[in-house]
Amino acid sequence: MRISFLGGGNMASALIGGMLERGFAAADIQVVELQEEGRKRLAERFGVRTVGAVDDALLDCDVLVLAVKPQQMKAALAPLAGRLARQVVVSIAAGLRLADIGRWLGGYARLVRVMPNTPALIGAGVSGLYADPSVDAAGRAATERVLAAVGSTAWIAEEAQMDAVTAVSGSGPAYVFHFIEALEAAGASLGFDAATARKLAIDTVLGAAKLAAGSDEAPGVLRERVTSKGGTTEAALASMQASGFFDTIVAAVKAAEVRGRELGEQLGRD
Ligand SMILES: NC(=O)C1=CN([C@@H]2O[C@H](COP(=O)(O)OP(=O)(O)OC[C@H]3O[C@@H](n4cnc5c(N)ncnc54)[C@H](O)[C@@H]3O)[C@@H](O)[C@H]2O)C=CC1
Ligand SMILES: O=C(O)[C@@H]1CCC=N1
Known part of the structure; x- marks a missing residue:
């Protein structure tokens, strides 16, 4: 399974660190990160491929994790619009609703909203997961594999409850x-x-x-x-x-x- 990250800050680092600890291969992980310093840190610390802008190789993945700040999301998604086909897109951003993310992506519904937390870095995280009803069992399973590598997981019935997950375990x-x-x-x-x-x-x-x-x-x-x-x-x-x-x-x-x-x-x- 190939996983790409949009944004390589605190939370992406916690997830990548935890995934590598649990047997994911660095060669299967890529990150697009705007800051050169951040790219250097990720490459040195984890040995993953880093790029400064979205390219075709980055999009050649099974799961694309959106790990930029909520306020950065709309601009960060612009280069992706119309370029996604099979990837499960997993947003870990606080607050942002899947309908808005899908719209910013130019109309894309293979979306999962996840709220992890930083103990993921040591495999001791807990994540709440909510999938758009259009996501199939394989898409859900792929998402769960990523998050289960860094801690426990719980599927949440209603998207509206994701703000409560954020408040209890995300923060x-x-x-x-x-x-x-x-x-x-x-x-x-x-x-x-x-x-x-x-x-x-x-x-x-x-x-x-x-x-x-x-x-x-x-x-x-x-x-x-x-x-x-x-x-x-x-x-x-x-x-x-x-x-x-x-x-x-x-x-x-x-x-x-x-x-x-x-x-x-x-x-x-x-
Ligand atoms: N920090 C935490 O404990 C948790 C954070 N989250 C969510 O995770 C997301 C990321 O949070 P943090 O990692 O704390 O933030 P952060 O600021 O450490 O990381 C965001 C990174 O995205 C990069 N970035 C911004 N725009 C970009 C673009 N267009 N293309 C590529 N990279 C871009 C920034 O340079 C930065 O390195 C947020 O949406 C937050 O709500 C979710 C759970 C826990
Ligand atoms: O403070 C925040 O907005 C993010 C979401 C959960 C933890 N940190």
Whole structure:
């Protein structure tokens, strides 16, 4: 299977790195990237073919992943219009709706909308996938093969739900990193050196996530098991509750979902 990327930034790099780790061949991967520095970095890091503009070789692929920013998409698709025939086109852009992408491609429907996340780089991503009804089983399977190489996958029933996937798991790693930053800062302010504070924070999040992933019990039950009556955790959770921690997270995820829909509506007017 040959895979081409339009845009070779953060997310394309995370996907390519994960795919190579999972046995995809560098010779089967190509990237069109506008920035010369970006092209050099991709070629050196991954050994993939890079080009500065769309050419016929780039389009000779089974799956074409659209990995430019939503605001860059319309202009980036212009050189592709009318040149696609069999490729499954997979957009990972936040917000953008398949109908608009298809229109910008000059009328193309073999489209799948995917929302991955950056832990794909280490094979630990999670992606939501939604295919245009016209995409056949082979097209869906090809898309799933790419994303399954870099983590778990879930097909989503309605395209409108893709903005919620974006808000929960697409942006989600940033919320977790922010939590790690806060835990690390707390450790440092309690007197640990930077390296120790970071290790305690990261290993705690890693261990807790692994415990939750491997357990039949809900995260809330696991939380209760840490919380001794009259103990330290209870004091911390009471402080979190008083400052609205839980509701803050829920509101933040909802803000991301609203922003995804706004992006789709605004950019789709073009
Ligand atoms: N960063 C993340 O965690 C995630 C990002 N996404 C989506 O992935 C897409 C890419 O995001 P990032 O990788 O973070 O952005 P980025 O800015 O790192 O990468 C975009 C790349 O596309 C290149 N580019 C722009 N116009 C181009 C064109 N016409 N032809 C070729 N290359 C062009 C840019 O030079 C840049 O290197 C976005 O649509 C975003 O919504 C989806 C899931 C997670
Ligand atoms: O922040 C963004 O818009 C992209 C989509 C999900 C993660 N990063």
